[in-house]
């Protein structure tokens with residue numbers, strides 16, 4: 326079993342830690358500045374293989390990777406945008422089935438999420454496979470002391486594929502980014518009071534580089550489309566930061582927010598489930614706090630006072 330992690334500019338993608346943990350620390354980093362990325366997983370593994378191959382090129386990478394991962398019965402990618410792109414290319418190059426959207430992978434068994442997360446399918450692993458692991462499905466243990474993993478460089482020649490090349494890279498917009506991939510989410514519920522106030526979440530999201538989420542009540546009122554809904558009948562999210570404005574935290578909503586999230590809730594009711602589940606619970610008027618935050622983040626940070634002033 327091996328985790329293959331595509332790296333851009335030395336940064337690990339969403340779900341990398343979990344894919345590495347699922348593979349017992351066996352990992353290959355491929356992409357740009359992999360040594361920088363290797364430092365970020367130092368507490369997770371004893372050895373890392375890295376291959377510096379430059380910018381993302383899924384077809385060429387898959388062809389080159391096929392020979393070096395063929396010995397592994399299971400090749401696992403995080404289901405990040407690049408992982409989801411690279412996995413089918415590699416499955417094709419290896420002539421293996423692809424299991425997309427796994428929730429658990431063991432050498433004997435795979436559990437895959439189906440029907441938008443409403444069903445789990447369990448199947449035996451009785452042939453070599455390629456799979457993607459959904460971010461947020463498992464905890465990741467950190468070693469007590471700092472491990473000093475050995476780093477092995479793996480030279481890899483990437484065949485050029487002029488038919489498919491990256492012509493540019495656009496940063497995702499919070500308003501349109503897939504909620505499941507968003508590292509930060511600002512979400513609103515009925516407590517925001519109106520469609521207009523809900524719309525102000527996009528201004529805050531823009532300032533925090535975050536995506537906008539909503540409860541079902543808000544979606545049912547037509548304030549935002551269903552693609553923004555979080556919960557049992559919406560998206561399952563695993564951001565690093567979840568800011569909830571005027572959300573009661575019904576079980577159908579909270580079941581869509583992975584527990585590892587750092588949560589800040591703003592609500593008038595200190596005892597509602599969203600507030601009790603939050604790391605920081607702010608008992609206040611949600612529209613007012615939203616406006617104050619937008620204003621605060623619009624103001625440039627004050628310069629440090631000069632010692633001669």
Ligand SMILES: Cc1cc2nc3c(=O)[nH]c(=O)nc-3n(C[C@H](O)[C@H](O)[C@H](O)COP(=O)(O)OP(=O)(O)OC[C@H]3O[C@@H](n4cnc5c(N)ncnc54)[C@H](O)[C@@H]3O)c2cc1C
Nearest residue numbers: 514515516540541556557558571572573577578592593611
């Ligand atoms: C089968 C089924 C599936 C469902 N699936 C989902 C789902 O996927 N996602 C989902 O979200 N819901 C889902 N629901 C609905 C869910 O049960 C709740 O009704 C919903 O999550 C509540 O949304 P809310 O928090 O916006 O509204 P409410 O429950 O009405 O809560 C509003 C909150 O705002 C607070 N508030 C009011 N005024 C202010 C103010 N001025 N300042 C601050 N706080 C204020 C209140 O104290 C309250 O806590 C589902 C329900 C069913 C039956």
